Amino acid sequence: MRDALRRAADPSSDYDLNPEAAPPDAPLRPAGVLAAFRADDGRLVLTKRASGLRHHPGQIALPGGKVDPGDADAVAAALREAREEIGLDPSQVRVLGCLPPHRTVTGFSVTPVLAVIDGPFAPVPEAGEVQEAFDLPFAHVADPARYRVERRRWRGGWRSYHAAPFGPYYLWGATARILLGLARRL
Template structure:
C-alpha cells in the first residue's frame, strides 16, 4: 500500500484513540522494572511539501541508544514546560530546526523504553525549506524517509535478537542503508496503524 502524503490524513490519525506503547509490547514475559520513568519528548516532523520525515542517526559515543536511528528529541529538562517544549528544544540543538518553522499537530500516546523513559511523540509539520545541520557531538547524520514508507504498516516487521541472556523481539522498518528499529520503529508503527485506511 502506498499512502500519499496528506496533512489532513495526519491530523485525522492524531484524532483517533489508542493506548500507550512500550518496548515490552512484543515481550510480555519480561516484566518492566518498577521504577519512576523519566519524561522525554521526540519530534516526528514531516515536511509540508511532500511528507518526508526527519530522522537522525545518534552519535556512537552517546550513553543511550548510540548509533541508532531516532526522532530528534530528549529528556524533559527543568527549563522545558512539557514534552513538546523538550522536543522542540532538542530538535533545534540536534539538527538546527527553528521552532518558528514548526507547526505542532498533536501528540501520540507515550512510549515506555527499556532505558526508563516515558517518551511523548510530538507530531508536527515543517513549513518552508529546511536543511538539517547535525550537531557533531550528538548526531552523526540527519536524513529523511518518505511518507509512503513511514505511513505503511506493511513496512514494519517483527525481528528478534539476543539481549540480556535471552531473546528480545522488536519492530523494525529498514529503508536502504537505514535500519529503523526499536522504540522509534514502534512509535512510528503506532502512527502508521492510525493512518491505515
C-alpha cells in the first residue's frame, strides 16, 4: 500500500463520469475518511450509515466526516470520526498516508486516509450514525475489475457512478470512486 501512495494520481470527483453536471467551482468543506485495513487479514472496515440520517442514509461509507474546528487536519478528523462512529481507538491505527482528495456532490473535499488497524478490533457502531459496521476482503476492494459503471435518475437526468457490490452490500458513489482510485494505484 505504501507503493500505491507513491504513485501519482489526480484528485477524483463525483462528477468524473458526469462532467456536464459539475457546478462552477465553489469553496468546498474539508472532510476526512479512514480507509483502514486490518493488519491480520487485509479486510477493509466500512459502515452502513443509519437510515435516519439527513445525508446519505443507508449508504455504505468509509468512517469519517467533516473537519471540525478542533481537528488539526483531515487525518485528525478521520481518526476522530472513526472513534465516534465505530469505536476505533486511534492508538490502533497506523496511518500510511493520504490519497488525492475527492470532490462530492454535497460540497465536500474528502481526503481519504489510508491506514492499517493493528491488533484485534471489534467495531461498536454508534447507533445514531451507523446501522452496521462490517468489512470487505482486500481482494475485492483492490481489484479494479470488481468496479463497474452504473447509472440512475438523479435531479431530472441520468447520473453515472461507480459501483462494486459485494453480497448484501451495495458499494457505490463517492466511496466506490475513492476505492477504485486506490485499486488502480495498487
